[in-house]
Amino acid sequence: MNGFAAIGECMIELSGANGDQWRMGFAGDTLNTTWYVRALADPDLAVDYVTAFGDDPFSVRQKAFLRDNGINTAHSPTIVGARPGLYAITLTGAERSFTYWRNDAAARQLADDADALARSLEGRRIIYFSGITMGILSPKSRQTVLNAVSNARRHGSLIVFDANYRPRLWENAETAKQVLSNAFHVSDIALPTFPDENALFGDVTPADTAARLASYGVKEIVVKDGTEPALVVSGGVSTNVQAAKANAIDTTGAGDSFNGGYIAARLADLDPVAAAKRAHKVAARVVEFHGALAPMGEARKAFDA
Template identity: 85%
Template structure:
Protein backbone atom coordinates (compact mmCIF):
# COMPACT_ATOMS: atom_id res chain seq x y z
CA UNK A 1 0.00 0.00 0.00
CA UNK A 2 1.33 3.43 -0.91
CA UNK A 3 0.06 6.85 -1.89
CA UNK A 4 -2.89 9.03 -1.01
CA UNK A 5 -6.15 9.63 -2.86
CA UNK A 6 -8.97 12.03 -2.07
CA UNK A 7 -12.43 11.93 -3.62
CA UNK A 8 -14.37 15.12 -4.19
CA UNK A 9 -15.07 18.32 -6.06
CA UNK A 10 -12.56 20.82 -7.44
CA UNK A 11 -14.33 24.17 -7.82
CA UNK A 12 -13.45 27.57 -9.22
CA UNK A 13 -12.86 29.88 -6.25
CA UNK A 14 -13.38 33.64 -6.40
CA UNK A 15 -11.72 35.34 -3.44
CA UNK A 16 -9.94 38.45 -2.24
CA UNK A 17 -12.60 40.88 -3.43
CA UNK A 18 -11.37 44.46 -3.85
CA UNK A 19 -14.34 46.40 -5.14
CA UNK A 20 -15.35 44.48 -8.24
CA UNK A 21 -11.93 42.85 -8.67
CA UNK A 22 -11.72 39.15 -7.76
CA UNK A 23 -8.94 36.59 -7.74
CA UNK A 24 -9.72 33.26 -9.40
CA UNK A 25 -8.27 30.03 -8.10
CA UNK A 26 -9.28 26.42 -7.56
CA UNK A 27 -10.42 24.92 -4.25
CA UNK A 28 -12.94 22.64 -2.56
CA UNK A 29 -12.87 20.91 0.81
CA UNK A 30 -11.19 17.65 -0.18
CA UNK A 31 -8.99 19.41 -2.73
CA UNK A 32 -7.79 21.79 -0.01
CA UNK A 33 -6.84 18.82 2.16
CA UNK A 34 -5.09 17.19 -0.80
CA UNK A 35 -3.12 20.39 -1.39
CA UNK A 36 -1.69 20.25 2.13
CA UNK A 37 -1.02 16.51 2.00
CA UNK A 38 0.96 17.21 -1.18
CA UNK A 39 2.82 20.08 0.50
CA UNK A 40 3.73 18.04 3.58
CA UNK A 41 4.81 14.73 2.06
CA UNK A 42 7.87 13.75 0.03
CA UNK A 43 7.71 14.75 -3.65
CA UNK A 44 7.91 11.11 -4.74
CA UNK A 45 4.91 10.14 -2.59
CA UNK A 46 1.92 9.67 -4.92
CA UNK A 47 -0.96 12.08 -4.31
CA UNK A 48 -4.10 11.87 -6.45
CA UNK A 49 -7.32 13.83 -6.58
CA UNK A 50 -10.24 11.70 -7.76
CA UNK A 51 -13.02 13.76 -9.30
CA UNK A 52 -14.69 14.34 -12.69
CA UNK A 53 -13.89 17.09 -15.17
CA UNK A 54 -15.82 18.85 -17.88
CA UNK A 55 -14.56 19.43 -21.40
CA UNK A 56 -14.51 23.25 -21.15
CA UNK A 57 -11.45 25.54 -20.93
CA UNK A 58 -11.78 25.92 -17.15
CA UNK A 59 -11.64 22.14 -16.70
CA UNK A 60 -8.47 22.06 -18.78
CA UNK A 61 -7.03 24.74 -16.47
CA UNK A 62 -8.02 22.62 -13.46
CA UNK A 63 -6.09 19.62 -14.75
CA UNK A 64 -3.09 21.79 -15.55
CA UNK A 65 -3.18 23.43 -12.12
CA UNK A 66 -3.26 20.07 -10.37
CA UNK A 67 -0.51 18.57 -12.51
CA UNK A 68 1.74 21.60 -12.10
CA UNK A 69 1.42 21.27 -8.31
CA UNK A 70 2.27 17.58 -8.16
CA UNK A 71 -1.29 16.30 -7.81
CA UNK A 72 -2.37 13.53 -10.19
CA UNK A 73 -5.96 12.70 -11.13
CA UNK A 74 -5.88 8.88 -11.38
CA UNK A 75 -8.76 7.64 -13.56
CA UNK A 76 -10.99 10.70 -13.11
CA UNK A 77 -13.46 10.82 -16.01
CA UNK A 78 -14.29 13.67 -18.37
CA UNK A 79 -17.99 14.47 -18.72
CA UNK A 80 -18.91 16.03 -22.06
CA UNK A 81 -20.87 19.26 -21.67
CA UNK A 82 -20.15 19.64 -17.95
CA UNK A 83 -18.07 22.36 -16.29
CA UNK A 84 -16.66 23.08 -12.83
CA UNK A 85 -18.76 24.38 -9.97
CA UNK A 86 -17.96 27.88 -8.74
CA UNK A 87 -18.09 29.70 -5.42
CA UNK A 88 -17.30 33.19 -4.17
CA UNK A 89 -15.97 34.06 -0.72
CA UNK A 90 -17.19 37.18 1.06
CA UNK A 91 -15.59 38.24 4.33
CA UNK A 92 -16.75 39.98 7.47
CA UNK A 93 -13.45 40.53 9.25
CA UNK A 94 -11.75 37.13 9.01
CA UNK A 95 -15.02 35.17 9.00
CA UNK A 96 -16.23 34.01 5.63
CA UNK A 97 -19.45 33.20 3.85
CA UNK A 98 -19.93 31.51 0.51
CA UNK A 99 -22.16 31.78 -2.55
CA UNK A 100 -22.24 28.70 -4.79
CA UNK A 101 -23.05 27.87 -8.40
CA UNK A 102 -22.67 24.09 -8.80
CA UNK A 103 -25.90 22.48 -10.05
CA UNK A 104 -24.32 21.21 -13.30
CA UNK A 105 -20.83 20.63 -11.89
CA UNK A 106 -18.83 17.85 -13.53
CA UNK A 107 -17.87 16.46 -10.11
CA UNK A 108 -21.42 15.26 -9.61
CA UNK A 109 -20.47 12.47 -12.03
CA UNK A 110 -17.26 11.36 -10.28
CA UNK A 111 -18.74 8.02 -9.19
CA UNK A 112 -20.91 7.26 -12.23
CA UNK A 113 -18.38 4.61 -13.35
CA UNK A 114 -17.73 2.26 -10.39
CA UNK A 115 -14.88 0.46 -12.18
CA UNK A 116 -12.97 3.67 -12.89
CA UNK A 117 -13.47 4.79 -9.27
CA UNK A 118 -12.18 1.46 -7.96
CA UNK A 119 -9.07 1.73 -10.17
CA UNK A 120 -8.41 5.24 -8.85
CA UNK A 121 -8.42 3.95 -5.27
CA UNK A 122 -6.53 0.71 -5.80
CA UNK A 123 -3.55 0.17 -3.52
CA UNK A 124 -3.75 3.50 -1.67
CA UNK A 125 -2.31 3.79 1.80
CA UNK A 126 -4.91 6.42 2.75
CA UNK A 127 -8.19 7.39 1.06
CA UNK A 128 -9.97 10.57 2.10
CA UNK A 129 -13.51 11.76 1.42
CA UNK A 130 -16.07 14.02 3.05
CA UNK A 131 -19.73 14.74 3.58
CA UNK A 132 -19.52 17.35 0.84
CA UNK A 133 -18.31 14.62 -1.52
CA UNK A 134 -21.39 12.60 -0.61
CA UNK A 135 -23.77 15.56 -0.59
CA UNK A 136 -23.21 16.55 -4.23
CA UNK A 137 -23.87 13.03 -5.55
CA UNK A 138 -26.97 11.13 -6.54
CA UNK A 139 -28.11 8.31 -4.24
CA UNK A 140 -26.67 5.70 -6.61
CA UNK A 141 -23.31 7.47 -6.81
CA UNK A 142 -23.20 7.82 -3.02
CA UNK A 143 -23.53 4.07 -2.76
CA UNK A 144 -20.83 3.63 -5.42
CA UNK A 145 -18.45 5.68 -3.28
CA UNK A 146 -19.26 3.70 -0.13
CA UNK A 147 -18.78 0.44 -2.01
CA UNK A 148 -15.46 1.61 -3.44
CA UNK A 149 -13.98 2.77 -0.15
CA UNK A 150 -15.29 -0.33 1.65
CA UNK A 151 -13.61 -2.59 -0.90
CA UNK A 152 -10.38 -0.59 -0.68
CA UNK A 153 -10.51 -0.84 3.10
CA UNK A 154 -10.81 -4.61 2.90
CA UNK A 155 -7.68 -4.60 0.75
CA UNK A 156 -5.76 -2.67 3.41
CA UNK A 157 -6.34 1.02 2.74
CA UNK A 158 -7.05 3.30 5.70
CA UNK A 159 -10.17 5.42 5.21
CA UNK A 160 -10.31 8.99 6.53
CA UNK A 161 -13.63 10.87 6.64
CA UNK A 162 -14.81 14.34 7.64
CA UNK A 163 -18.61 14.69 7.65
CA UNK A 164 -18.33 18.41 6.79
CA UNK A 165 -22.10 18.84 6.95
CA UNK A 166 -23.54 21.50 4.64
CA UNK A 167 -27.37 21.55 4.90
CA UNK A 168 -27.99 22.98 1.43
CA UNK A 169 -26.41 19.95 -0.25
CA UNK A 170 -28.90 17.48 1.23
CA UNK A 171 -32.48 16.54 0.42
CA UNK A 172 -33.32 16.60 4.13
CA UNK A 173 -31.66 16.08 7.50
CA UNK A 174 -32.70 12.45 7.80
CA UNK A 175 -30.98 11.57 4.52
CA UNK A 176 -27.86 13.43 5.64
CA UNK A 177 -27.82 11.58 8.96
CA UNK A 178 -28.19 8.20 7.29
CA UNK A 179 -25.59 8.76 4.57
CA UNK A 180 -23.00 10.30 6.89
CA UNK A 181 -23.52 7.61 9.52
CA UNK A 182 -23.01 4.97 6.82
CA UNK A 183 -19.77 6.71 5.86
CA UNK A 184 -18.51 6.68 9.44
CA UNK A 185 -19.15 2.93 9.54
CA UNK A 186 -16.45 2.39 6.88
CA UNK A 187 -13.99 4.88 8.43
CA UNK A 188 -10.71 4.27 10.23
CA UNK A 189 -9.86 7.91 11.06
CA UNK A 190 -12.64 10.44 11.63
CA UNK A 191 -11.89 14.18 11.50
CA UNK A 192 -15.26 15.83 12.26
CA UNK A 193 -15.91 19.46 13.17
CA UNK A 194 -17.99 19.89 16.32
CA UNK A 195 -20.33 22.69 15.14
CA UNK A 196 -21.26 20.57 12.09
CA UNK A 197 -21.97 17.52 14.23
CA UNK A 198 -23.93 19.63 16.70
CA UNK A 199 -26.05 21.07 13.89
CA UNK A 200 -26.94 17.69 12.37
CA UNK A 201 -26.86 15.21 15.25
CA UNK A 202 -27.46 17.51 18.21
CA UNK A 203 -24.26 16.56 20.04
CA UNK A 204 -23.95 18.78 23.11
CA UNK A 205 -20.16 18.58 23.46
CA UNK A 206 -17.14 17.41 21.43
CA UNK A 207 -16.97 14.43 23.79
CA UNK A 208 -20.52 13.50 22.75
CA UNK A 209 -19.45 13.68 19.11
CA UNK A 210 -16.45 11.44 19.77
CA UNK A 211 -18.57 8.93 21.71
CA UNK A 212 -21.19 8.73 18.96
CA UNK A 213 -18.61 8.24 16.22
CA UNK A 214 -16.77 5.65 18.31
CA UNK A 215 -20.06 3.74 18.51
CA UNK A 216 -19.84 3.27 14.71
CA UNK A 217 -16.58 1.38 15.21
CA UNK A 218 -14.17 4.23 14.41
CA UNK A 219 -10.97 3.79 16.42
CA UNK A 220 -9.24 7.12 15.77
CA UNK A 221 -11.19 10.36 16.13
CA UNK A 222 -10.16 14.00 16.20
CA UNK A 223 -13.01 16.45 16.86
CA UNK A 224 -12.06 19.91 15.59
CA UNK A 225 -13.67 22.97 17.18
CA UNK A 226 -12.31 26.10 15.54
CA UNK A 227 -9.95 27.99 17.84
CA UNK A 228 -10.95 25.78 20.78
CA UNK A 229 -8.92 22.64 21.52
CA UNK A 230 -9.28 19.59 19.30
CA UNK A 231 -10.31 16.41 21.12
CA UNK A 232 -8.21 13.38 20.20
CA UNK A 233 -9.71 10.00 21.03
CA UNK A 234 -7.92 6.76 20.21
CA UNK A 235 -7.78 3.58 22.27
CA UNK A 236 -7.44 4.62 25.90
CA UNK A 237 -6.21 8.11 24.94
CA UNK A 238 -8.57 11.06 25.27
CA UNK A 239 -6.72 14.36 25.13
CA UNK A 240 -7.50 17.98 24.26
CA UNK A 241 -4.92 19.62 22.00
CA UNK A 242 -4.98 23.45 22.08
CA UNK A 243 -5.12 25.38 18.83
CA UNK A 244 -2.12 27.44 17.74
CA UNK A 245 -2.35 31.22 17.78
CA UNK A 246 -2.85 32.98 14.47
CA UNK A 247 -3.35 36.46 13.03
CA UNK A 248 -6.27 35.32 10.92
CA UNK A 249 -7.32 37.24 7.81
CA UNK A 250 -9.46 34.50 6.20
CA UNK A 251 -10.60 31.29 7.90
CA UNK A 252 -11.44 29.59 4.59
CA UNK A 253 -9.84 26.15 4.52
CA UNK A 254 -8.84 26.10 8.19
CA UNK A 255 -10.40 22.73 8.93
CA UNK A 256 -9.31 21.30 5.58
CA UNK A 257 -5.69 22.30 6.21
CA UNK A 258 -5.88 20.78 9.70
CA UNK A 259 -7.01 17.55 8.05
CA UNK A 260 -4.13 17.70 5.57
CA UNK A 261 -1.62 18.33 8.33
CA UNK A 262 -3.03 15.52 10.43
CA UNK A 263 -3.00 13.02 7.57
CA UNK A 264 0.56 13.97 6.61
CA UNK A 265 1.68 13.56 10.22
CA UNK A 266 0.07 10.13 10.50
CA UNK A 267 1.68 9.11 7.19
CA UNK A 268 4.98 10.07 8.86
CA UNK A 269 4.05 7.68 11.71
CA UNK A 270 3.57 10.42 14.31
CA UNK A 271 1.12 9.47 17.06
CA UNK A 272 -2.40 11.01 16.93
CA UNK A 273 -1.81 13.62 19.65
CA UNK A 274 1.44 14.82 18.09
CA UNK A 275 -0.25 14.78 14.68
CA UNK A 276 -2.97 17.09 16.01
CA UNK A 277 -0.33 19.51 17.33
CA UNK A 278 1.26 19.73 13.87
CA UNK A 279 -2.15 20.01 12.21
CA UNK A 280 -3.04 23.00 14.39
CA UNK A 281 0.22 24.69 13.39
CA UNK A 282 -0.60 24.26 9.72
CA UNK A 283 -4.17 25.55 10.12
CA UNK A 284 -2.96 28.60 12.08
CA UNK A 285 -0.60 29.54 9.26
CA UNK A 286 -3.16 28.94 6.52
CA UNK A 287 -5.71 31.38 7.97
CA UNK A 288 -3.09 34.13 7.68
CA UNK A 289 -3.56 34.00 3.89
CA UNK A 290 -6.58 34.85 1.74
CA UNK A 291 -8.27 31.91 0.02
CA UNK A 292 -8.25 28.21 0.81
CA UNK A 293 -4.82 27.35 -0.58
CA UNK A 294 -1.90 28.96 1.21
CA UNK A 295 1.56 28.63 -0.37
CA UNK A 296 2.93 25.13 0.08
CA UNK A 297 6.21 26.46 1.45
CA UNK A 298 4.38 28.32 4.24
CA UNK A 299 2.50 25.16 5.18
CA UNK A 300 5.74 23.15 5.25
CA UNK A 301 7.48 25.64 7.53
CA UNK A 302 4.52 25.67 9.93
CA UNK A 303 4.36 21.87 9.96
CA UNK A 304 8.04 21.60 10.88
CA UNK A 305 8.03 24.39 13.46
Protein backbone atom coordinates (compact mmCIF):
# COMPACT_ATOMS: atom_id res chain seq x y z
CA MET A 1 0.00 0.00 0.00
CA ASN A 2 1.31 3.45 -0.86
CA GLY A 3 0.01 6.97 -1.21
CA PHE A 4 -2.54 9.25 0.40
CA ALA A 5 -5.95 10.36 -0.85
CA ALA A 6 -8.46 12.79 0.63
CA ILE A 7 -12.08 13.15 -0.44
CA GLY A 8 -13.83 16.50 -0.33
CA GLU A 9 -14.46 19.96 -1.71
CA CYS A 10 -11.97 22.47 -3.08
CA MET A 11 -13.52 25.94 -2.77
CA ILE A 12 -12.56 29.43 -3.85
CA GLU A 13 -11.39 31.25 -0.71
CA LEU A 14 -11.60 35.03 -0.30
CA SER A 15 -9.45 36.18 2.62
CA GLY A 16 -7.34 39.00 3.97
CA ALA A 17 -9.96 41.71 3.58
CA ASN A 18 -8.57 45.25 3.54
CA GLY A 19 -11.40 47.60 2.81
CA ASP A 20 -12.84 46.26 -0.43
CA GLN A 21 -9.67 44.39 -1.38
CA TRP A 22 -9.71 40.58 -1.09
CA ARG A 23 -7.14 37.89 -1.82
CA MET A 24 -8.38 34.86 -3.75
CA GLY A 25 -7.08 31.38 -3.12
CA PHE A 26 -8.30 27.81 -2.93
CA ALA A 27 -9.11 25.94 0.26
CA GLY A 28 -11.55 23.62 2.01
CA ASP A 29 -11.16 21.46 5.10
CA THR A 30 -9.92 18.23 3.49
CA LEU A 31 -7.98 20.17 0.85
CA ASN A 32 -6.19 22.08 3.62
CA THR A 33 -5.21 18.81 5.25
CA THR A 34 -4.02 17.47 1.89
CA TRP A 35 -1.89 20.60 1.41
CA TYR A 36 -0.06 19.91 4.68
CA VAL A 37 0.31 16.19 3.99
CA ARG A 38 1.95 17.17 0.69
CA ALA A 39 4.20 19.67 2.46
CA LEU A 40 5.28 17.31 5.22
CA ALA A 41 5.32 13.79 3.79
CA ASP A 42 8.03 12.12 1.72
CA PRO A 43 8.24 13.93 -1.63
CA ASP A 44 7.91 10.58 -3.40
CA LEU A 45 4.56 9.84 -1.73
CA ALA A 46 1.64 10.02 -4.16
CA VAL A 47 -0.87 12.57 -2.82
CA ASP A 48 -4.29 12.88 -4.46
CA TYR A 49 -7.31 15.08 -3.86
CA VAL A 50 -10.52 13.31 -4.85
CA THR A 51 -13.34 15.70 -5.71
CA ALA A 52 -15.33 16.90 -8.74
CA PHE A 53 -14.56 19.94 -10.86
CA GLY A 54 -16.60 22.23 -13.06
CA ASP A 55 -15.57 23.27 -16.56
CA ASP A 56 -15.41 27.02 -15.92
CA PRO A 57 -12.21 29.13 -15.78
CA PHE A 58 -12.04 28.96 -11.98
CA SER A 59 -12.14 25.16 -12.10
CA VAL A 60 -9.31 25.18 -14.64
CA ARG A 61 -7.33 27.34 -12.21
CA GLN A 62 -8.14 24.92 -9.37
CA LYS A 63 -6.68 22.01 -11.30
CA ALA A 64 -3.57 23.99 -12.20
CA PHE A 65 -3.13 25.09 -8.58
CA LEU A 66 -3.25 21.51 -7.33
CA ARG A 67 -0.95 20.23 -10.07
CA ASP A 68 1.58 23.01 -9.52
CA ASN A 69 1.74 22.13 -5.82
CA GLY A 70 2.29 18.41 -6.30
CA ILE A 71 -1.27 17.30 -5.61
CA ASN A 72 -2.88 14.94 -8.10
CA THR A 73 -6.62 14.47 -8.63
CA ALA A 74 -6.89 10.72 -9.36
CA HIS A 75 -10.13 10.00 -11.28
CA SER A 76 -12.01 13.11 -10.13
CA PRO A 77 -14.71 13.91 -12.71
CA THR A 78 -15.28 17.17 -14.56
CA ILE A 79 -18.95 18.19 -14.51
CA VAL A 80 -20.10 20.16 -17.55
CA GLY A 81 -21.76 23.41 -16.52
CA ALA A 82 -20.71 23.19 -12.86
CA ARG A 83 -18.39 25.52 -10.95
CA PRO A 84 -16.64 25.66 -7.56
CA GLY A 85 -18.19 26.73 -4.30
CA LEU A 86 -16.93 29.94 -2.71
CA TYR A 87 -16.46 31.28 0.81
CA ALA A 88 -15.22 34.50 2.37
CA ILE A 89 -13.36 34.81 5.68
CA THR A 90 -13.99 37.73 8.01
CA LEU A 91 -11.88 38.19 11.14
CA THR A 92 -12.50 39.59 14.60
CA GLY A 93 -8.99 39.65 16.01
CA ALA A 94 -7.60 36.21 15.15
CA GLU A 95 -10.99 34.48 15.26
CA ARG A 96 -12.72 33.88 11.95
CA SER A 97 -16.21 33.57 10.58
CA PHE A 98 -17.29 32.37 7.15
CA THR A 99 -19.88 33.21 4.52
CA TYR A 100 -20.54 30.47 1.92
CA TRP A 101 -21.92 30.21 -1.61
CA ARG A 102 -21.85 26.50 -2.46
CA ASN A 103 -25.34 25.15 -3.23
CA ASP A 104 -24.49 24.23 -6.83
CA ALA A 105 -20.81 23.41 -6.30
CA ALA A 106 -19.34 20.70 -8.55
CA ALA A 107 -18.00 18.84 -5.51
CA ARG A 108 -21.54 17.87 -4.53
CA GLN A 109 -21.31 15.40 -7.42
CA LEU A 110 -17.98 13.83 -6.43
CA ALA A 111 -19.60 10.45 -5.68
CA ASP A 112 -22.02 10.32 -8.61
CA ASP A 113 -19.66 7.95 -10.43
CA ALA A 114 -19.11 5.19 -7.87
CA ASP A 115 -16.61 3.34 -10.08
CA ALA A 116 -14.44 6.42 -10.56
CA LEU A 117 -14.47 7.08 -6.81
CA ALA A 118 -13.45 3.49 -6.08
CA ARG A 119 -10.58 3.68 -8.59
CA SER A 120 -9.39 6.92 -6.99
CA LEU A 121 -9.00 5.15 -3.64
CA GLU A 122 -7.29 1.96 -4.80
CA GLY A 123 -4.00 1.04 -3.14
CA ARG A 124 -3.83 3.96 -0.71
CA ARG A 125 -2.03 3.61 2.58
CA ILE A 126 -4.24 6.31 4.13
CA ILE A 127 -7.59 7.74 3.01
CA TYR A 128 -8.98 10.84 4.72
CA PHE A 129 -12.46 12.34 4.65
CA SER A 130 -14.59 14.53 6.90
CA GLY A 131 -18.06 15.46 8.04
CA ILE A 132 -17.98 18.35 5.60
CA THR A 133 -17.32 15.86 2.80
CA MET A 134 -20.44 13.99 3.91
CA GLY A 135 -22.52 17.08 4.66
CA ILE A 136 -22.37 18.51 1.14
CA LEU A 137 -23.58 15.26 -0.45
CA SER A 138 -27.00 13.74 -1.07
CA PRO A 139 -28.02 10.76 1.10
CA LYS A 140 -27.29 8.40 -1.81
CA SER A 141 -23.83 9.88 -2.36
CA ARG A 142 -23.03 9.70 1.34
CA GLN A 143 -23.64 5.97 1.20
CA THR A 144 -21.50 5.70 -1.93
CA VAL A 145 -18.60 7.31 -0.07
CA LEU A 146 -19.04 5.01 2.93
CA ASN A 147 -19.13 2.00 0.62
CA ALA A 148 -15.98 3.16 -1.17
CA VAL A 149 -13.93 3.79 1.96
CA SER A 150 -15.18 0.56 3.55
CA ASN A 151 -14.09 -1.39 0.49
CA ALA A 152 -10.70 0.31 0.50
CA ARG A 153 -10.35 -0.52 4.19
CA ARG A 154 -11.05 -4.19 3.52
CA HIS A 155 -8.21 -4.08 1.00
CA GLY A 156 -5.74 -2.65 3.54
CA SER A 157 -6.15 1.12 3.55
CA LEU A 158 -6.24 3.00 6.85
CA ILE A 159 -9.27 5.29 7.06
CA VAL A 160 -8.98 8.63 8.87
CA PHE A 161 -12.07 10.71 9.70
CA ASP A 162 -12.75 14.10 11.30
CA ALA A 163 -16.45 14.83 11.91
CA ASN A 164 -15.87 18.59 11.51
CA TYR A 165 -19.55 19.21 12.31
CA ARG A 166 -21.08 22.25 10.59
CA PRO A 167 -24.82 22.47 11.37
CA ARG A 168 -25.73 24.47 8.25
CA LEU A 169 -24.71 21.57 6.00
CA TRP A 170 -27.17 19.11 7.53
CA GLU A 171 -30.90 18.51 7.20
CA ASN A 172 -31.10 18.24 11.00
CA ALA A 173 -28.97 17.18 13.96
CA GLU A 174 -30.29 13.62 14.02
CA THR A 175 -29.24 13.02 10.42
CA ALA A 176 -25.81 14.44 11.18
CA LYS A 177 -25.45 12.16 14.22
CA GLN A 178 -26.33 9.08 12.22
CA VAL A 179 -24.13 9.83 9.21
CA LEU A 180 -21.12 10.93 11.25
CA SER A 181 -21.43 7.94 13.58
CA ASN A 182 -21.55 5.63 10.55
CA ALA A 183 -18.37 7.26 9.23
CA PHE A 184 -16.56 6.78 12.52
CA HIS A 185 -17.61 3.12 12.50
CA VAL A 186 -15.59 2.52 9.31
CA SER A 187 -12.54 4.51 10.48
CA ASP A 188 -9.23 3.38 11.95
CA ILE A 189 -8.11 6.83 13.12
CA ALA A 190 -10.43 9.56 14.42
CA LEU A 191 -9.33 13.22 14.58
CA PRO A 192 -12.40 14.99 16.04
CA THR A 193 -12.56 18.48 17.54
CA PHE A 194 -14.09 18.51 21.00
CA PRO A 195 -16.36 21.59 20.64
CA ASP A 196 -17.94 19.98 17.54
CA GLU A 197 -18.55 16.71 19.38
CA ASN A 198 -19.92 18.58 22.38
CA ALA A 199 -22.33 20.55 20.17
CA LEU A 200 -23.71 17.51 18.34
CA PHE A 201 -23.37 14.59 20.73
CA GLY A 202 -23.37 16.40 24.08
CA ASP A 203 -19.98 15.04 25.18
CA VAL A 204 -19.01 16.79 28.41
CA THR A 205 -15.25 16.19 28.21
CA PRO A 206 -12.74 15.10 25.55
CA ALA A 207 -12.53 11.80 27.42
CA ASP A 208 -16.26 11.32 26.80
CA THR A 209 -15.67 11.84 23.08
CA ALA A 210 -12.82 9.34 23.07
CA ALA A 211 -14.87 6.76 24.97
CA ARG A 212 -17.79 7.08 22.55
CA LEU A 213 -15.55 6.70 19.51
CA ALA A 214 -13.77 3.74 21.07
CA SER A 215 -17.19 2.11 21.52
CA TYR A 216 -17.58 2.35 17.72
CA GLY A 217 -14.40 0.34 17.31
CA VAL A 218 -11.99 3.19 16.49
CA LYS A 219 -8.52 2.13 17.67
CA GLU A 220 -6.64 5.44 17.43
CA ILE A 221 -8.26 8.68 18.58
CA VAL A 222 -6.97 12.24 18.87
CA VAL A 223 -9.45 14.73 20.31
CA LYS A 224 -8.39 18.26 19.40
CA ASP A 225 -9.48 21.18 21.59
CA GLY A 226 -8.01 24.39 20.21
CA THR A 227 -5.17 25.65 22.38
CA GLU A 228 -6.02 23.12 25.08
CA PRO A 229 -4.13 19.80 25.15
CA ALA A 230 -5.09 17.17 22.60
CA LEU A 231 -6.21 13.86 24.08
CA VAL A 232 -4.48 10.93 22.36
CA VAL A 233 -5.91 7.47 22.94
CA SER A 234 -4.13 4.49 21.43
CA GLY A 235 -3.46 0.97 22.62
CA GLY A 236 -5.66 1.55 25.63
CA VAL A 237 -3.46 4.42 26.87
CA SER A 238 -4.65 8.06 27.15
CA THR A 239 -2.15 10.90 26.92
CA ASN A 240 -2.67 14.67 26.98
CA VAL A 241 -0.40 16.44 24.50
CA GLN A 242 0.11 20.14 25.12
CA ALA A 243 -0.48 22.62 22.30
CA ALA A 244 2.44 24.67 20.98
CA LYS A 245 2.49 28.40 21.60
CA ALA A 246 1.71 30.71 18.69
CA ASN A 247 1.30 34.38 17.83
CA ALA A 248 -2.01 33.75 16.10
CA ILE A 249 -3.35 36.21 13.55
CA ASP A 250 -5.84 33.90 11.78
CA THR A 251 -7.06 30.55 13.14
CA THR A 252 -8.47 29.45 9.76
CA GLY A 253 -7.21 25.96 9.00
CA ALA A 254 -5.73 25.30 12.44
CA GLY A 255 -7.47 21.97 12.91
CA ASP A 256 -6.96 20.97 9.28
CA SER A 257 -3.23 21.63 9.52
CA PHE A 258 -3.08 19.63 12.77
CA ASN A 259 -4.70 16.74 10.89
CA GLY A 260 -2.20 17.08 8.05
CA GLY A 261 0.72 17.13 10.45
CA TYR A 262 -0.62 14.13 12.32
CA ILE A 263 -1.22 12.08 9.16
CA ALA A 264 2.22 12.96 7.76
CA ALA A 265 3.84 11.91 11.03
CA ARG A 266 1.97 8.60 11.06
CA LEU A 267 2.97 8.02 7.42
CA ALA A 268 6.55 8.46 8.66
CA ASP A 269 5.83 5.78 11.30
CA LEU A 270 5.93 8.09 14.32
CA ASP A 271 3.81 6.86 17.22
CA PRO A 272 0.49 8.67 17.95
CA VAL A 273 1.82 10.82 20.81
CA ALA A 274 4.88 11.92 18.83
CA ALA A 275 2.61 12.58 15.85
CA ALA A 276 0.34 14.81 17.93
CA LYS A 277 3.34 16.81 19.14
CA ARG A 278 4.44 17.40 15.55
CA ALA A 279 0.88 18.26 14.55
CA HIS A 280 0.60 20.90 17.29
CA LYS A 281 3.82 22.53 16.03
CA VAL A 282 2.44 22.72 12.51
CA ALA A 283 -0.90 24.18 13.62
CA ALA A 284 0.85 26.79 15.76
CA ARG A 285 2.85 27.98 12.77
CA VAL A 286 -0.12 27.96 10.39
CA VAL A 287 -2.20 30.33 12.54
CA GLU A 288 0.58 32.90 12.18
CA PHE A 289 -0.44 33.36 8.52
CA HIS A 290 -3.61 34.68 6.91
CA GLY A 291 -5.81 32.13 5.16
CA ALA A 292 -5.99 28.37 5.43
CA LEU A 293 -2.83 27.52 3.47
CA ALA A 294 0.45 28.63 4.98
CA PRO A 295 3.57 28.28 2.82
CA MET A 296 4.58 24.64 2.58
CA GLY A 297 8.16 25.45 3.54
CA GLU A 298 7.08 27.16 6.77
CA ALA A 299 4.92 24.19 7.71
CA ARG A 300 7.86 21.87 7.03
CA LYS A 301 10.18 23.89 9.27
CA ALA A 302 7.68 23.68 12.13
CA PHE A 303 7.18 19.95 11.59
CA ASP A 304 10.93 19.29 11.69
CA ALA A 305 11.71 21.62 14.61
